[in-house]
Each structure stands twice: as C-alpha cells, then as structure tokens.
Amino acid sequence: MSTATVFEIALAAVVLGLAIWTIAVPDTYSATVGFVAYGLLVALIWVRLDAVDVALTEAAIGGGLGGVMLLGAAARLRGSEVATAGRCSPTVRLSAAILSASTAAMLAFAILLLPNPPPTLAPAAVSNAGATGMANPVTNVLMAFRGMDTMLEKVVLLLAIVGVWSLAADRNWGGRQGPRHEADPKGVLAFLARLLPPAGIVVGIYMLWTGADHPGGAFQGGAVLASMWLLVIMAGLADTPPVSSPRLRLVLVAGPGLFLAVGFGGLCFGAAFLAYPVAIAKPLILGIEVAMTLTIAATLALLLAGAPERSVEP
Structure with a gap:
C-alpha cells in the first residue's frame, strides 16, 4: 500500500x-x-x-x-440555545439518522449503477476548447458550454441579496447592514485588518486573471476579496455602505448586466444567445469575469452582513 x-x-x-x-x-x-x-x-x-x-x-x-x-x-x-436544548425527542433524532443513512445508501447504490465508462461530453468540450482562447478547461465549460447556467447563478446571487434586504424594517430601508463593529484599535483583529487586505486584494486579482489558463476564476477571486472586505468591516476600520448607494447597486448588477448584454449581442450579431465571436471571445469572457468578480465580492460580503439595521447617518 x-x-x-x-x-x-x-x-x-x-x-x-x-x-x-x-x-x-x-x-x-x-x-x-x-x-x-x-x-x-x-x-x-x-x-x-x-x-x-x-x-x-x-x-x-x-x-x-x-x-x-x-x-x-x-x-x-447563544442566548436562546440553553432554553431550546434537549427539546428534540429521541424519536425525531432516530428518524433523522435513519433518513440520512437511507439517503447516503441510495446515493451509493445509484453511483454503483452508473455505466462503465459513464456517459460524458468531455471529448466534445475538449475538441472545441480552442474556440474561446481559454486554456483553463473549467473556465471554458463555465463561460461557453454552460454559459447560461453561469449567468443565471449570478442572477440568483442578486436575488438573494434583494431577499436579505427585504427583511429590513421600513425605517431602516436604504440604511446600513448589520451592527457597527468596533474592535480594539490595538488588538489582533485590527492589526490583521491592516496587514492582510493589501496582500489579499493582490491574491484575489491574481486568482481572477490566472483563471483564464490555470485554476482560479471570478468566483474564487471574488470570495477572497469579500473576505478581505469583511475583515476590515469586522475590525471597525470601515462600515458597510448604505443599501441606497447608487455605486453599490451598480456593482451588484455589473456582472449579470454585462453577461446579459454580451448574450444579447451574440443573439443579434452571432449565431445564438451567448455565442461569442471567435475573434474576440477571450476579451469578452475576461471582461465578464472582471465584472462578475466585483459582483460576487460585493454580494457575498453583503449577504454575510445581513439585513439593513441602521438608518443612514445625516
């Protein structure tokens, strides 16, 4: 072994x-x-x-x-955890365990029933990969072969942030999300919030750019940028932007908006919706990836910040 x-x-x-x-x-x-x-x-x-x-x-x-x-x-x-502890009966726990084990067994059985070799579209994807100019096969699949799914995923993120914002009280609509964090200015969290974001931003941009030819891409880069932003907010060095900010809303719709515009461009000037012209396929995809990185970073960070809880200060 x-x-x-x-x-x-x-x-x-x-x-x-x-x-x-x-x-x-x-x-x-x-x-x-x-x-x-x-x-x-x-x-x-x-x-x-x-x-x-x-x-x-x-x-x-x-x-x-x-x-x-x-x-x-x-x-x-944490405050309500003690009051609710122990309310789940042994019957409910046993039923949940049986359901989980049954689901796992059915999934394993379904995998064992797959034909060998399993059906795949990988050869077709590889043979046409050169049309986009992207050497990373994952980026090729996400942006070309299943571009519609990728675009709709970003629309789902946008709808998710709208759903979170809708939980705000009427008096706080348009205000700032979450509480105002105040960490010790000489503490470890504030030190890390000053030390890590410059390097984290570089890493996020690198992961976006290298995604054309190597592992990485918009989602990974956007997640890193969102983490850096949240770190700065949690340390109290910056506040969440007002929900009513036009610039914030522009960033949130940038990714899906540009994706949709390129898609309609393919419908008007090409063969089909999201059909990239071969001569400019790579620049178009990279442009979409840049816009999606900004949207993903803002959306993920604001989803974790929660619903607006404070009015905008005068």
Missing part, C-alpha cells in the same frame, strides 16, 4: 468522523468550528481528485465565508 493511499484512507476517515461529530455535538459553536474544519478537509479531498478549482471554491466558501456566517449566527443564537 502506497503512502498516497494511506493518506487518502486517513483523510476519508477523519472527514467522516468530523462530519458525524459536527452533527452529534450539542453546542452550536462547537458544531460551527467542526463545520469549518470539515470544509477545509473537503478542499484537500478535491485537491487529491485534481479538481483544484473546486478545492479553491470549497476552501473560500465552506471554510471561510460560510464559517464566518455560521459563527455570526451561533453568536446571535
């Missing part, structure tokens, strides 16, 4: 044990910490499967932004 095989078996055992512990532990904060660690380990699994793009996304969302959101929720629920 090779060293790589031993590592993979140990990694799978740790991930499975951590997943069970995250579900079984009664404390919300401990479960959240376990979930963050679980997300980082799953990112390692994706690396072992040579899916580096997916690993970057999992580390940024599952281990980063998702963890921040769950930690915030756990902090808000």
